[in-house]
Amino acid sequence: MKYCPEYAVLLSSFSDGECTPEEARQVQEHLSSCEGCRAYLQQLLLLKDAFPDEAAEEVPDDFAAGVMAAVRADAAPRPAEKRLLIRTLLPMAACFAVVIALVQGGVPGSRKPAPMQEAAQTAAATENRDGGALPAEPECGAASDSVLDVGDTPGSTQNSGCSAAPKADSAPLRLALTPEQEQNLLGVWSCTVDGDTHCYALPQEAFDALCEELEQRRLSASSVEEAKEQAGQDASLQSVLITVEP
Amino acid sequence: MKHDTKPPLPGDPSEQELVAAARRGDADAFEQLVLRYQRKVLALTRRLCADPEDAQEAAQEAFLAAWQGLPAFRGDAGFSTWLYRLTSNCCMDLLRKKQRQVAALSLDESIAEIVDPGPTPQSEAERAELRSAIEDGLRRLPEEYRAALILRELQQLRYEEIAAVLDIEIGTVKSRISRGRQLLRAYLQESGNFSPPCASKEAERRQPQ
Numbered sequence: 001m002k003y004c005p006e007y008a009v010l011l012s013s014f015s016d017g018e019c020t021p022e023e024a025r026q027v028q029e030h031l032s033s034c035e036g037c038r039a040y041l042q043q044l045l046l047l048k049d050a051f052p053d054e055a056a057e058e059v060p061d062d063f064a065a066g067v068m069a070a071v072r073a074d075a076a077p078r079p080a081e082k083r084l085l086i087r088t089l090l091p092m093a094a095c096f097a098v099v100i101a102l103v104q105g106g107v108p109g110s111r112k113p114a115p116m117q118e119a120a121q122t123a124a125a126t127e128n129r130d131g132g133a134l135p136a137e138p139e140c141g142a143a144s145d146s147v148l149d150v151g152d153t154p155g156s157t158q159n160s161g162c163s164a165a166p167k168a169d170s171a172p173l174r175l176a177l178t179p180e181q182e183q184n185l186l187g188v189w190s191c192t193v194d195g196d197t198h199c200y201a202l203p204q205e206a207f208d209a210l211c212e213e214l215e216q217r218r219l220s221a222s223s224v225e226e227a228k229e230q231a232g233q234d235a236s237l238q239s240v241l242i243t244v245e246p
Numbered sequence: 247m248k249h250d251t252k253p254p255l256p257g258d259p260s261e262q263e264l265v266a267a268a269r270r271g272d273a274d275a276f277e278q279l280v281l282r283y284q285r286k287v288l289a290l291t292r293r294l295c296a297d298p299e300d301a302q303e304a305a306q307e308a309f310l311a312a313w314q315g316l317p318a319f320r321g322d323a324g325f326s327t328w329l330y331r332l333t334s335n336c337c338m339d340l341l342r343k344k345q346r347q348v349a350a351l352s353l354d355e356s357i358a359e360i361v362d363p364g365p366t367p368q369s370e371a372e373r374a375e376l377r378s379a380i381e382d383g384l385r386r387l388p389e390e391y392r393a394a395l396i397l398r399e400l401q402q403l404r405y406e407e408i409a410a411v412l413d414i415e416i417g418t419v420k421s422r423i424s425r426g427r428q429l430l431r432a433y434l435q436e437s438g439n440f441s442p443p444c445a446s447k448e449a450e451r452r453q454p455q
Contacts, residue, residue: 012424016398018405043431043440050376051399054289063288063302064280067309072273074313 001036011037015044265325269316276316280309283326286401287333293396294337296385304340308333323410330401330411334393341389379439383430391426398423 003011007030013019014027031038259267259278267275287308292301311332319328384392397408405423409416434440 008428009420009424012427013405013420016405016423018420044427046376047380047427047430047434048399050373050380052289052293052377052381054286054400054402057285057289057292059284059288060302063284063305064277067280067284067306068273068277070306070310071276071313074310 001034001039003036003040004030004034007034007037008040011041011044015041015048261325265316265319265321268313269319276313279312279325283329284309286326287329289400290330290333290396291337293381293384293400294334294389294393295341300340300344304336305333307336307340311336324407327407327410330397330403331413334397334411337393338389376434376439379434379437380430382437383433386433387426387429391422391429394419394422395426395430 007027010019010023010027014024019027031041259275261279261282264275264278268279284305287305288301291304291308292298295301295304308329312329315332319325323331384396387395393412394408397403397411398405403411405416405419408419408423412419414422431440
């Protein structure tokens with residue numbers, strides 16, 4: 001007896017346990033009176049039983065190594081592993097601090113966004129101007145490793161980290177590793193804008209939270225010198241991590 | 247040389263953790279994923295591609311594509327589903343590029359008409375022989391049927407998952423699997439691997455020599 005072609009798909013699904021209860025009932029009812037379909041189902045089950053087994057698959061010893069060689073070669077042009085943060089150690093006012101993060105490279109698969117490049121030029125230029133330290137104004141009295149000093153309000157006279165004519169603004173402080181990954185870490189804080197450089201004034205606990213977050217991601221170094229050391233002498237420290245929402 | 251890992255132990259990083267780390271560029275985490283999935287991926291590519299070297303190349307391509315595509319992987323499908331999809335695509339691309347053709351079975355109903363009650367393999371040897379014949383038959387299936395059937399039987403995926411991997415409707419999954427089985431069964435009967443010791447004279451007469 002031949003099986004019933006119109007039942008082929010149902011029988012196949014039935015053998016996989018993928019029928020709806022209604023379909024299963026229909027199949028069982030049909031099977032009770034159709035020898036051909038019973039035989040067909042039996043053969044389907046036999047095929048399933050004898051089917052090759054994935055667990056028996058042999059994997060060449062060097063397969064994973066071959067894959068990882070390609071993976072690491074892919075990552076090499078982008079020095080994705082080193083990201084460096086230099087942070088202020090001691091804010092001037094009791095509760096405010098600001099941070100600029102420097103990023104070298106990106107994550108695999110990401111394209112280096114143009115804005116980061118522009119910021120890189122700003123950061124690099126600023127660094128050169130200050131002879132190796134980032135926009136730091138020693139006369140503000142911050143610790144030697146400080147990156148940027150800001151007073152307790154943007155635009156205060158104590159603040160000489162930013163330009164002479166800062167524009168005060170409020171903007172969400174976001175930590176962006178790549179354009180695709182955005183994390184709104186710390187809410188909305190005051191920000192002064194000087195060209196491409198954004199200076200945020202944060203309460204101490206917010207600053208601490210940010211530093212902790214960046215440390216967990218292993219993004220921090222304690223000084224420009226250490227950062228350079230980690231990055232390598234010829235590496236260009238680039239990019240500002242903190243962006244302002246447009 | 248690293249050996250294929252055993253199934254993860256409770257203390258091991260979860261797949262989710264590994265995927266998250268790999269997304270951030272952690273190559274070591276990605277390597278753990280490679281070790282966990284290499285067997286499954288190779289099982290798939292070896293049957294989607296007839297040639298063993300093609301299979302290995304496609305498998306490596308699939309993992310590399312996964313590494314490069316991870317930042318864009320949203321995780322709304324499972325990682326394995328996504329990886330299998332990449333794998334299937336890599337195989338299809340490679341087959342097209344190298345213009346590998348395999349003889350395709352045509353669904354000849356007259357062959358399939360030879361119906362005898364399915365035999366149970368009497369011994370391990372028979373079972374192994376049947377398994378080997380199934381491998382042969384798989385190679386001759388049209389790509390689409392083969393892919394669906396392999397994902398079902400080898401990777402033990404639910405129809406829903408297969409639909410996600412192959413980016414097709416569930417109805418299409420069902421029909422492709424069914425057709426694949428029909429063709430496979432026909433091939434096995436034609437090659438003599440599926441005919442039982444027959445009881446009835448009628449069946450005896452019908453059997454191909």
